Amino acid sequence: MKSSLDQGPMKALLRLVERSDPNECQRFAQWVNTHYPSRLPLEARTVASPDHFSFWVFAADSGEKGELLGATSFAERTPHLAETMRTVVAPDYRGKGIGSLISQLIESEVRDRGYKKIRTTILIKNLPMIWIKLKQGYLVEGLHPHHELPDLHEYSLGKMLD
Numbered sequence: 001m002k003s004s005l006d007q008g009p010m011k012a013l014l015r016l017v018e019r020s021d022p023n024e025c026q027r028f029a030q031w032v033n034t035h036y037p038s039r040l041p042l043e044a045r046t047v048a049s050p051d052h053f054s055f056w057v058f059a060a061d062s063g064e065k066g067e068l069l070g071a072t073s074f075a076e077r078t079p080h081l082a083e084t085m086r087t088v089v090a091p092d093y094r095g096k097g098i099g100s101l102i103s104q105l106i107e108s109e110v111r112d113r114g115y116k117k118i119r120t121t122i123l124i125k126n127l128p129m130i131w132i133k134l135k136q137g138y139l140v141e142g143l144h145p146h147h148e149l150p151d152l153h154e155y156s157l158g159k160m161l162d
């Protein structure tokens with residue numbers, strides 16, 4: 001599924017990663033891990049799992065080949081709740097509003113697929129991402145100290161979708 005959104009001068013669209021294609025899953029995981037080094041690297045088998053939806057983000061007006069702006073994902077937690085994760089902007093494009101744009105695009109995607117709530121967990125020091133979500137109406141719903149690993153502290157932020 002494709003969706004696009006216009007924010008100021010930049011238009012972008014999401015292109016779903018084909019999870020039945022092992023090479024694409026591997027390429028996606030590698031791209032995310034290269035541009036967002038993490039103590040918990042994304043694995044290709046996660047990208048391939050049936051409850052995961054991973055997207056490349058392309059500039060909408062960049063022609064056939066497409067200019068890659070970033071990546072994002074969500075996982076179905078329940079038929080009501082989708083959890084977004086691994087929103088990554090290509091380094092050359094950071095600080096230009098693309099992170100905000102991708103956050104809006106994945107929210108639209110989740111809403112269009114019928115989920116009623118969206119949430120995400122964010123490392124407590126990741127102020128740009130926390131700021132983006134707060135500006136888009138998310139509320140801080142929890143603090144999770146030593147959450148997925150020791151010394152890895154996260155907030156969860158959530159939003160009801162209407």
Ligand SMILES: CC(C)(COP(=O)(O)OP(=O)(O)OC[C@H]1O[C@@H](n2cnc3c(N)ncnc32)[C@H](O)[C@@H]1OP(=O)(O)O)[C@@H](O)C(=O)NCCC(=O)NCCS
Binds near residue numbers: 086093
């Ligand atoms: C986090 C990330 C997605 C943000 O993307 P981006 O395109 O640079 O973000 P934007 O330009 O849309 O917006 C950043 C906002 O954070 C604000 N900001 C930047 N540094 C900040 C800080 N230290 N404290 C508070 N706000 C800050 C900016 O002012 C901007 O807000 P504004 O639109 O009100 O001016 C990008 O830096 C990235 O890919 N990082 C690596 C991966 C990552 O951390 N992903 C999040 C995983 S949860």
